[in-house]
Structures are given as structure tokens and as C-alpha cells.
Amino acid sequence: xxxxxxxxxxxxxxxxxxxxxxxxxxxxxxxxxxxxxxxxxxxxxxxxxxxxxxxxxxxxxxxxxxxxxxxxxxxxxxxxxxxxxxxxxxxxxxxxxxxxxxxxxxxxxxxxxxxxxxxxxxxxxxxxxxxxxxxxxxxxxxxxxxxxxxxxxxxxxxxxxxxxxxxxxxxxxxxxxxxxxxxxxxxxxxxxxxxxxxxxxxxxxxxxxxxxxxxxxxxxxxxxxxxxxxxxxxxxxxxxxxxxxxxxxxxxxxxxxxxxx
Numbered sequence: 001x002x003x004x005x006x007x008x009x010x011x012x013x014x015x016x017x018x019x020x021x022x023x024x025x026x027x028x029x030x031x032x033x034x035x036x037x038x039x040x041x042x043x044x045x046x047x048x049x050x051x052x053x054x055x056x057x058x059x060x061x062x063x064x065x066x067x068x069x070x071x072x073x074x075x076x077x078x079x080x081x082x083x084x085x086x087x088x089x090x091x092x093x094x095x096x097x098x099x100x101x102x103x104x105x106x107x108x109x110x111x112x113x114x115x116x117x118x119x120x121x122x123x124x125x126x127x128x129x130x131x132x133x134x135x136x137x138x139x140x141x142x143x144x145x146x147x148x149x150x151x152x153x154x155x156x157x158x159x160x161x162x163x164x165x166x167x168x169x170x171x172x173x174x175x176x177x178x179x180x181x182x183x184x185x186x187x188x189x190x191x192x193x194x195x196x197x198x199x200x201x202x203x204x205x206x207x208x209x210x211x212x213x214x215x216x217x218x219x220x221x222x223x224x225x226x227x228x229x230x231x232x233x234x235x236x237x238x239x240x241x242x243x244x245x246x247x248x249x250x251x252x253x254x255x256x257x258x259x260x261x
Contacts, residue, residue, distance in 0.1 A: 028057030031245050034087035034095040034123070038065035038076060041212045043184050044098060047234040050216065051258070053249040056242070061086045065099065067179035068154045073102045080113050081120040088121030094245055095125040100209050100233045101154050103129035107164035124244075128211065128233055131240035133165045138260050139229050141205035145198050146172040147191070148209040149183040158209060170200055183212045191215040195222050195230070205229045211237070219255040229256045 030053075037044055039062040048058045063079040066072050080097060087095050095117055097103060103110040110129030117125040136144070144162065146169050148155055155174040162169050173194070177183060191213065195206060206226055208215050211233045222230045232255075239257050242249070251258040 026054065026057050028055065028059075030055030031057075031094075031242070031247050032090075032092045033058045033241050033245075034090065034092040035060045036080070036083040036087070036095065036097045036099075036117075037062050038099050038102075038212065039063060040065065040182065041184075042182075043214055044211045044234050044237075047216050048238060051235065051238050051251060051254055052242075053247065053251060056247060059087065059090060059092060065102070068101050068151055070105070070153070073105045076102050077105075077109065077113060080116045084117040084121035084123075084125070088123055092123060094241055095121055095123050096237060096241055097125065097127045098211055098233075098237055100128050100132070100158070100211055101150060103127040104132070104158050104161040106157070107161050126237075126241060126244060128237050129161065131236040132161075132207075132231070132233070134240050134243075135231050135236040135257055136162070136165060136167050136205070139205050139231070139257060141167060141229065141231070143168045143170050143203055144205050144207050144231075145170055145195075145200050145203045146207045146209060147195055147198060148172070148174045149177045149186060149213060150174040150210070151176050170203055171198055173198065183210050184214060186213060188214050188218050192218040192222060196225050199226050203228055205231055208232045216254050220253055223255060231255070231257060 035058055037060050045060060061083045063076045063083050065076040097113045097117060110127035113127050114125045144167055152174055155172050159169045205228050215232055216235060219230045235254055248261050
């Protein structure tokens with residue numbers, strides 16, 4: 001059997017495949033983030049795995065959120081302490097309360113949730129609303145266009161939240177999805193098409209709101225077409241969590257925001 005014998009080459013390739021070391025799991029040697037999510041969310045963890053740099057891990061727990069009425073929102077927020085106590089004993093560096101509709105329900109909701117989580121867990125915390133406010137400021141986005149899957153009442157609350165932070169919403173659209181339809185059921189293509197249809201030359205940035213929408217894969221393309229930064233709830237949260245914890249990696253492919261320190 002010579003060195004170029006097909007059977008020998010096939011055997012060698014098979015042995016190399018067997019003996020090749022498996023990819024090491026990422027245990028968060030640089031940073032571990034805890035995340036409190038609405039129970040029906042299937043997107044945020046996947047987005048985190050795509051965006052987070054090597055050495056940063058994410059660990060989640062969930063609270064009930066049945067819909068987007070004021071009662072639903074306040075019901076989820078009432079569980080903040082219980083979720084914080086579940087995450088607190090783990091060796092986590094920062095806990096994130098990650099729900100846009102809840103944390104922006106009123107302009108002070110996010111700050112109040114953070115204090116409650118910190119008191120209950122003994123760990124530093126942040127909320128989605130704080131990440132969004134930081135993103136608007138970093139990008140100098142004083143006038144934005146907003147697209148969401150929400151009912152109008154939730155959009156109205158987010159407009160008030162933006163105004164509180166000096167951001168004018170020039171135009172907003174909510175898809176008004178009923179409670180029995182998952183916000184994750186809308187395709188990336190539909191988010192892209194709807195956002196492009198809202199192009200406004202006066203907008204400093206575009207905001208696609210909701211932690212359970214599939215849109216991070218189209219951020220770069222949207223920025224190219226819209227000629228302005230695009231902010232999403234998951235992208236902004238991950239960026240702010242990383243920067244808060246002094247992880248300053250510039251991450252490509254998911255929008256201009258992730259290039260900022």
C-alpha cells in the first residue's frame with residue numbers, strides 16, 4: 001500500500017477526524033452575564049451567542065409575560081426579585097433585566113427594576129431601557145424612526161420613554177400582533193422590508209424594538225440602505241453589558257453601535 005493509495009488516505013482522514021480535539025465550551029472566563037427574560041422569548045439567547053465575543057457567556061432565567069397589556073407588564077416586573085435570587089448565587093458578573101416593553105413602561109421603570117434586582121441578588125444589574133438610553137446617547141440619535149411588533153399602547157409608552165431621554169420619534173409603527181402570535185414568527189425579510197419602507201432622511205437612527213424579534217442578521221444591510229445606524233433591543237443590551245463590564249471588543253456584522261466603546 002503506497003502513500004497515495006485511496007484506501008490509506010481515507011483511513012488517515014478518518015483517524016484525524018476522530019482524534020481532532022472537540023471545541024471547548026465557553027465558560028465565561030472573561031465575563032458571565034445573567035439574563036432575566038420573558039418566558040416566551042426564543043430569540044435573545046441565540047442573538048447573544050452570535051454577538052458575544054470569546055470568553056463571555058450568558059446564563060438565563062425567565063418570568064411570565066403573557067401579553068403586553070399594562071397588567072401583563074406589571075405582572076412580569078413583580079417577579080424581578082425571585083428571578084434575581086435564582087441568578088444571584090451563580091458566579092455571574094452582571095444581571096440584565098431584558099424586556100423592552102416592561103423596562104420602558106414608564107421612564108423610571110428600568111432604574112427601579114435594577115435597584116430591586118441588585119438588592120435581591122447582591123450583584124450589579126442593568127435593564128434594557130438603560131442600554132437603549134446609552135445607545136441613543138452614544139450614537140447622538142436625537143431623532144429616530146421606531147418599528148415594533150407591539151400594540152399601540154406599548155409603542156406610546158416607548159415614545160414617552162424616548163422623549164424623557166431627549167429623543168424624538170419621528171415616525172413609529174407597531175405590527176399590533178395579538179397575544180397568541182409570537183413576535184418571533186415574523187421573518188428577517190419582513191423586518192427588513194418594513195424598516196426600509198420607513199426610510200426618513202431626517203432620522204439619526206432607526207430602532208427595531210423587542211427582545212424576541214429575529215432581525216440582527218439584517219442590521220448591516222439595513223444600515224447600508226437606510227444610511228443611518230440601526231439599534232435593536234438585543235444588540236443594544238449586549239453592547240451596553242459588555243461596555244459596562246469593560247469588555248471593549250469591536251464586534252463586526254451587527255451594526256455600527258458594536259464598534260463604539
